[in-house]
Amino acid sequence: MEKFENVSGVAAPMPLINIDTDMIIPKQFLKTIKRSGLGANLFDEMRFDDNGNEIEDFVLNKPAYRKAEIIVAGDNFGCGSSREHAPWALRDFGIKVIVSTSFADIFYNNSFKNGILPIVLPKEQVAVLMEDAERGENARISVDLENQTISATDGTEFKFEVDSFKKHCLLNGLDDIGLTMQKVQSIDSFEEKYKKSAPWV
Template sequence: MEKFNRLTGVAAPLPIVNVDTDMIIPKDYLKTIKRTGLGVGLFAEMRYLDDGAENPDFVLNKPAYRNAQILVVGDNFGCGSSREHAPWALLDFGIRCVISTSFADIFYNNCFKNGILPITVSQEDLDKLMDDAERGANATVSVDLETLEIRGPDGGVIAFEIDDFKRHCMLNGLDDIGLTMEKAPAIASFEERNAQSRPWA
């Protein structure tokens, strides 16, 4: 998993509450277990018209936001089914950070396991960030996981909190497999001792 230390990028505003995982990646795209290639289906029902053409009114289709790396979204983001394809689709599109007032628990934890930083802020701070994100190409926001700060385009600073263990994993690029591999020497040592003490096993 790619490390997350600091991220500076365009923030796209999506002021919709209760965006569920089916809106993030519709069920039609769930036929694969690969983590790549799902970006094309991200927000498909809002992003494309009935004839398959791009919806010019959807935020991520606008020139200023096509390369957005940060999403500023409404309350209760990622609710609904527990599909891990949702963070896969966000990451494949290029989104590395999502900021909201609240997230569904399973989606929130899936983000950390896939290298996306979900940040919870107060409604007041979200309103400020949403206003910053409305600036289009000038909506550059910096997220610093080491200092736990978000800096807006005007230099304003918003502090946020992250669980220490999750922060450690993100800073060091550790998913569940990576965490296990950190223990590889201890596991190898145990296996060697076990083979000597129980040669019949």
């Protein structure tokens, strides 16, 4: 997993509440176990019509937001089923930060494990960032994970809370496999000793 670096850029406004994991990545795209390629089908039923043509009104199809790395969303983002493909699709598309008043627990934890920073803020602060995001290319939102701040275009700064262990993992690019690999010497040492004590295994 890549190390999380500060993000500064256009944010896509998605004020809908209860954006669930089936909206994020519809069930027909869950056949793969690869994390790559799913970005093409992110929000598929909202981005494309029945003939595969882009729906112009959808925010990520608008020129200003096609390369957005931040989403400012309505309440309860990531609810629904626990599919890990949802953060895979978001990250593959290029989304690194999602701001909302609340997230579904499983989606929230899965996001950290896939290099995405979910930021929880009070409703009035999300409203400020949503208004900023709606200005498109005329606005840039900045996220500093180390200092746990998110800033609007005019410099208005909000502090956000994040679990220290999850923060450490994001900053150092450590997913579950990465964390395990940090213990590789201890694992090798244990296996060597175990082979000697139980050679029949």
